Amino acid sequence: MCTTCGCGDSAAMITVLRDQPNERDQHHHEHDHQGHYHSHEHDDHDHDHADHVHVPVTETVTLEEKVLAKNDRLAQHNRERLRRSGIVALNITSSPGAGKTTLLERTIGDLDDRPVAVIEGDQETLLDAERIKATGCRVVQINTGSGCHLDAEMLRHALDELDPAPGTLLFIENVGNLVCPALFDLGELAKVVVFSVTEGTDKPLKYPHMFAAADLVVVNKIDLLPYVDFELDRCAEYAHSINPGVPILPVSAITGEGLPSWYTWISGHKSPPSASLEEATTPA
Structure with a gap:
């Protein structure tokens, strides 16, 4: 049991979606029993579920600190790994149904000047990963079971499987949840909150921790504004009361309205040099 958020500890499964799997791809299984990770190919849907462990309430705070401290250490390793390869990793968070998969489909189709890869996070199914794969983009699926967020170790295993090329723009589509993903650093360059x-x-007022952690807020489905009770200006005020100065981009992933600003924001994010590279290039 994750004491930080209360989600279960069933095994996370990482699935590589391939166009033409070879014999190794068909039968490749890796098991990391310390981290409860299972890596398999698209045609294998076996699930292993660990027994729930009940933790006494008096130990919750200590265990939460340990969980987050371990995650932060792993996230820093991920961050350095991504920096060394010049990979720009964006952690895309939202509640379910906000349209982040549709936004990624549209983005992948419009950004044809750089390699793009996606790591998909969902509790179950390969549905979103299949949608991304249909665009021609390389994708790996992480199924978290009863887990309600991705963590740094899940990302590490997914990176091992995906092995993105240097200079790749990597989208990490987190599990649909605006609570727990705010707590877990993955090693990404920036965190994007999408809501509709x-x-x-x-x-923003209901989920302040997520909006406080955001480097960008994308307000999606603005094509529906004539039909819903939503005040864009007031929403921006609420977001800025929690995270002053955070950019807010109103867009429609369906019509394309506002997407040029989204693409400009993406293009403005370059992977910073790693600490080792900075030290190597600093004059004595």
Whole structure:
């Protein structure tokens, strides 16, 4: 049991979606029993579920600190790994149904000047990963079972499987949840919060930790503004009361409205040099 958020500890499964799997791809299984990770190919859907471990309430705070401290250490390793390869990793968070997969589909189709890869996070199914794969983009699926967020160790295993090329733009589509992903650093360059106008003007006030952690807020489905009760200006005020100065981009992933600003924001994010590279290039 994850004491930080209360989600279960069933095994996370990492699935590589390939166009033409070879014999190794068909039968490749890796098991990391310390981290409860299972790596398999698209045609294998076996699930292993660990027994739930009940932790006494008096130990919760100590265990939470240990969980987050371990995650932060692993996230820093991920960050250095991504920096060394010049990979720009964006952690895309949202509640379910906000349209982040549709946004990624549209983005992948429009950004044809650089390699793009996606790591998909969902509790179950390969549905979103299949949608991304249909665009021609390389994708790996992480199924978290009863887990409600991705963590740094899951990302490490997914990177091992995906092995993105240097200079790749990597989108990490987190599990649909605006609570727990705010707590877990993955090693990404920036965290993006996507929510839709159908979710209400007061969304930033209801999920302050997520919006406080955001480097960008994308307000999706603005094509529906004439049909819903949503005040864009007031929503921006709420978001800025929690995270002053955070950029807010109103977009429609369906019509394309506002997407040029989204692409400009993406293009402005370059992977910073690693500490080792900075030290190597610093004059004595």
